[in-house]
Amino acid sequence: MNLYGVKAIYLSEMARMMRTRLQSIASPVISTSLYFIVFGAAIGTRMTEVDGVSYGAFIIPGLIMLMLLNESISNASFGIYMPRFTGTIYEVLSAPVSPVEIVVGYVGAAATKSVLLGLLVLLTARLFVDYEIQHPVWMLGFLILTAVTFSLFGFIIGVWADGFEKLQIIPLMIVTPLAFLGGSFYSITMLPPFWQTVTLFNPVVYLISGFRWSFYGAADVHIGVSVGMTLVFLTLCTTAVWWIFRTGYRIKP
Amino acid sequence: MIVGGSVDSIIVVDNLTKTYETGFRALKGVSLSIRRGEIFALLGPNGAGKTTMISIICGLVNASSGRVLVDGYDNVREYRKARSRIGLVPQELTNNMFDSVWATVRLSRGLFGKPRNDALLEQILRDLSLWDKRNERIMALSGGMKRRVLIAKALAHEPEVLFLDEPTAGVDVELRRDMWNMVRRLQERGVTIILTTHYIEEAEEMADRIGVIRQGELILTEDKDTLMQQLGTRQLTLQLQQPLEAVPEALAGYPLTLGEQGHALVYTFDAKAEQSGIAELLKRIDQLGIEVRDLHSSQSSLEDIFVGLVHSRKQADEATAGEVV
Numbered sequence: 001m002n003l004y005g006v007k008a009i010y011l012s013e014m015a016r017m018m019r020t021r022l023q024s025i026a027s028p029v030i031s032t033s034l035y036f037i038v039f040g041a042a043i044g045t046r047m048t049e050v051d052g053v054s055y056g057a058f059i060i061p062g063l064i065m066l067m068l069l070n071e072s073i074s075n076a077s078f079g080i081y082m083p084r085f086t087g088t089i090y091e092v093l094s095a096p097v098s099p100v101e102i103v104v105g106y107v108g109a110a111a112t113k114s115v116l117l118g119l120l121v122l123l124t125a126r127l128f129v130d131y132e133i134q135h136p137v138w139m140l141g142f143l144i145l146t147a148v149t150f151s152l153f154g155f156i157i158g159v160w161a162d163g164f165e166k167l168q169i170i171p172l173m174i175v176t177p178l179a180f181l182g183g184s185f186y187s188i189t190m191l192p193p194f195w196q197t198v199t200l201f202n203p204v205v206y207l208i209s210g211f212r213w214s215f216y217g218a219a220d221v222h223i224g225v226s227v228g229m230t231l232v233f234l235t236l237c238t239t240a241v242w243w244i245f246r247t248g249y250r251i252k253p
Numbered sequence: 254m255i256v257g258g259s260v261d262s263i264i265v266v267d268n269l270t271k272t273y274e275t276g277f278r279a280l281k282g283v284s285l286s287i288r289r290g291e292i293f294a295l296l297g298p299n300g301a302g303k304t305t306m307i308s309i310i311c312g313l314v315n316a317s318s319g320r321v322l323v324d325g326y327d328n329v330r331e332y333r334k335a336r337s338r339i340g341l342v343p344q345e346l347t348n349n350m351f352d353s354v355w356a357t358v359r360l361s362r363g364l365f366g367k368p369r370n371d372a373l374l375e376q377i378l379r380d381l382s383l384w385d386k387r388n389e390r391i392m393a394l395s396g397g398m399k400r401r402v403l404i405a406k407a408l409a410h411e412p413e414v415l416f417l418d419e420p421t422a423g424v425d426v427e428l429r430r431d432m433w434n435m436v437r438r439l440q441e442r443g444v445t446i447i448l449t450t451h452y453i454e455e456a457e458e459m460a461d462r463i464g465v466i467r468q469g470e471l472i473l474t475e476d477k478d479t480l481m482q483q484l485g486t487r488q489l490t491l492q493l494q495q496p497l498e499a500v501p502e503a504l505a506g507y508p509l510t511l512g513e514q515g516h517a518l519v520y521t522f523d524a525k526a527e528q529s530g531i532a533e534l535l536k537r538i539d540q541l542g543i544e545v546r547d548l549h550s551s552q553s554s555l556e557d558i559f560v561g562l563v564h565s566r567k568q569a570d571e572a573t574a575g576e577v578v
Contacts, residue, residue, distance in 0.1 A: 002333070008363025012356070019351060087347030091406065094311040094341050095364035096333035253273060253314050 005097040009105025010112075013079050017113050024075070024113065025120070032067045032121045035059070036128040039185065044129070050187050051218040056129040060122070061212040062184030065146065068118050069179055069204070072147050073171050076110035076154030081161055084251070093252060099245035103155065110151035111144070118143050131215065138223075139214035145230050146207055152237035159250050178204040183212075188220045203233060262322075263289040263338075263414055263445045264310065269319035271305050271469075279305040281469040282319070287414075287447060292440055294460035294477075295449045296559060302469040303449040304344060307416050311341045324413065337365055340412030344419045344449075346399045350392035354383055354402055357391065358409045365410030377405050380435065397428045404435070415439060417448040421455060433459055453559060457481075465559060487552050489520040489531060494544035503541055507534055518543075 017024045040056030047055040083089035092102060125131065133139050161167040182204030188196055199205055200221075210226025213219035219226065244251065264287040271280040279302045287293050297303050308314040310321050312332060321328040323335035349357060358374050378384040381401040386394060391402055400420070407415060417436070421429045436446055436459060450456055456463050456477070463480060465473040496515035507530070510519045518538075522529050538545065 002366040004363045004366045004368060008360050011363075012352075012360050015356065016351075083349075086349065087343070087345055088349050090311075090313055090341070090343050090347060091361060091364060093313045094336060094339065096336040096366055097364060098333075248315055 002095075002097050002101055005095060006101045006105045006108075009092070009097075009102065010109045013106060013109030014112065016079070017075070017109075024071075025117065028067050028071055028117055029120055029124055032063055033124050033128070035063050036125050040125075040129040050190070051216065053216050053218070054130075057131040057216075058187075058212075059185055060125050060129065060131050061215050062179075062182075062208045064118050064121050064125075064143075065204070065208045065211050066176070066179040066184050067121055068114050068143065068146055069150050069175050069207075070171050071117055072110060072114040072150035073154035073157060073175060075113050076107055076151040077158035077161065077167055077171075078154075079106050079110055080155050080158035081167055084159070089251070099242075102245075103152075103241055107148065107151045107155050110154060111147040114147035114151065115143050118147070133215050134217045135214040139211070142207070142211045142214055142226075142230070145234065146211070149230060149234040149237055152234070152241055156237060156240050156244065159244055162250070175204075178202050179208070183208050183220055203229060206230065261289050262286045263324055264447075265322040266306070266310065267320050267322070269306065269309060269321065270317045271302075271309060271314065272317045279469055280309075280316075283466070283469070283471045285464060285471055285474065287445060288462075290440065290443055290445055291461040292436065292446045292448070292459050293462050293464065294456035295447065295464050295466060296451075296453070296456055297449070297466035298451075301466045303466055304418055305469075306466070307341070307418055307447070307449065311339055311416060312336055333366075337410070338413045340407035340410065340415045342400075342403050342407045342415070342417045342420055344422065346396065346403065348391045348399055348402055351390060353388050353390055354378065354394075354405070355387040357402065358405050361406040362409040367410045373411070374405075374409060377408050380438075381405050382431075397424055400424060400428070404432075408439075412444065414445045414447065417446065419449055419451065421450065421452065429455075486521055486523060487529075487550055489522065489534075489548060489550045491518040491520070491538070491545050492516065492547040493518060494546050497543070501541055501543070504534075504537060507537075 036056070036059075039059055044054065044056035044059075049055065050058045080089075083092065097105075157167065157170050181199065182202045183199070188199045188205060188209075191199060206221060206226045206229035209220040210223055210230065213223050213226065243249070264285075266283060266285040266287075269280050269283045270278070272278045283302070283306060295303050295306070305314060309316045310323070310328060312328060312335075321335075324338050326334040326338075328335040352360070355374075355378075358378065359369070362370065362374065375384065378387055381404060383398065383401050383405055386398060391399060394402065404417075404420075415436075420432055424432070433455075436448070440446060448455070448459065460477050463473075463475055463477050464471055490512070492513075493516050497511060497518070498515060500509045500511055500518070508521050510521075511517070512519050520531070520534060522531070535545075
């Protein structure tokens with residue numbers, strides 16, 4: 001095990017975040033705070049409670065999840081895409097680091113950033129909305145699990161993308177719509193029965209539902225199903241990354 | 254060919270082939286053995302397979318077949334041991350532009366599994382005249398400085414073998430001199446150096462041995478001194494009035510060859526010998542009634558040998574291809 005190698009990749013990636021703190025920290029915190037101000041503090045007071053929770057508090061888990069998915073994907077995809085794009089990946093490939101160590105370094109750094117951002121947004125939300133966290137350990141567990149899973153997903157996108165457009169297209173065209181329609185702003189029980197069934201095909205529903213359960217103890221789907229589905233995504237992403245290194249796909253001709 | 258891991262071989266390349274997905278065959282069975290502590294220059298035209306070979310040895314590209322041993326370790330199965338012995342300076346200026354010089358050399362050392370050693374990194378940066386620039390972002394450095402940074406990164410983990418892929422392409426004379434001096438200092442410390450280059454003079458100046466690669470095949474590996482002995486030969490070319498079909502029997506005792514479809518007689522002789530034998534030869538030719546239109550003599554350079562090799566193999570290939578058709 002090349003621990004110095006893992007540490008070198010991890011610290012170098014973390015340094016990149018600190019170098020671009022306006023973009024990687026301030027920007028997601030500000031944009032998520034805007035949602036809290038508009039939907040939580042301003043409009044939220046005029047809306048009825050959902051599942052016994054004030055609307056402003058209800059949307060917090062969903063909004064954090066939305067930010068977490070986007071940040072995990074963009075951090076991790078950028079982290080591996082840029083060395084491919086500039087050619088500096090030669091050094092990682094020529095170094096005595098194993099695929100697992102490479103992934104732990106890159107994905108670990110991306111996931112760390114996302115979890116820190118998630119906690120930062122949670123603290124910021126307190127300025128605008130009152131909320132409670134019934135199961136803080138589960139909350140943290142979901143935060144970490146989702147951050148790792150979607151950082152892996154971002155890593156896959158960063159390896160797959162052969163241009164900046166492709167790098168953006170999946171977060172913009174797929175992840176954001178899925179998060180918006182996955183119950184960030186509403187409980188899926190508020191939908192007509194047909195659309196409730198359709199929504200269950202949206203994987204993000206399970207993430208948001210589970211995360212919201214850790215806050216308020218109420219969920220759209222059973223907590224066990226949420227945890228199970230999150231682990232399924234984690235397994236799928238891990239398998240894809242394993243395949244990438246096994247075949248050298250777009251990394252090693 | 255030279256195969257097999259003799260005791261003093263630090264790198265053994267055995268029957269290496271590479272066919273890219275496009276179908277391009279970059280390497281067609283290359284075997285090569287690099288001796289510990291030598292400076293080996295790999296010469297070849299663009300697209301000959303130099304970079305592909307280096308990339309396979311360093312782990313950037315998967316070989317289609319064949320194998321590579323680095324200090325006795327298989328570079329696929331025992332990649333950690335193999336790679337930790339190698340430093341690579343790539344051809345392109347591939348730096349993380351936003352990193353500082355110091356951060357990037359520290360990253361390199363860590364990647365190769367070595368604990369922090371600021372004193373060593375300082376020494377490397379000082380040797381490469383980069384110490385004053387250690388806190389600058391790489392993007393702010395000149396092209397020559399960026400190349401020095403790549404060298405510093407490659408040396409940060411104290412490699413036993415250093416690959417320099419066209420280190421002096423687009424580099425000014427001063428930096429080239431600096432680099433050559435650095436390479437010599439490294440060799441004195443026991444580091445094996447493999448460099449690829451287009452510049453014959455670089456190989457001539459630096460290398461202990463020279464390999465020539467063309468179209469994915471290694472067509473020559475030779476001690477530089479042996480090659481230089483060939484440099485000591487001169488050639489006298491006699492342009493003939495009437496073409497000859499063969500070298501006349503009466504001249505069989507001379508090292509003569511026919512050229513230009515029989516229009517030229519080429520006489521090869523040792524420039525350092527006391528008697529060149531030219532006067533005697535010309536007398537015999539006159540006696541035989543062969544009319545000479547013009548004559549000139551020349552000395553072959555490494556470049557001639559190189560071009561000649563590359564060219565003659567090409568002709569041979571074309572002839573073979575013609576027979577098949």
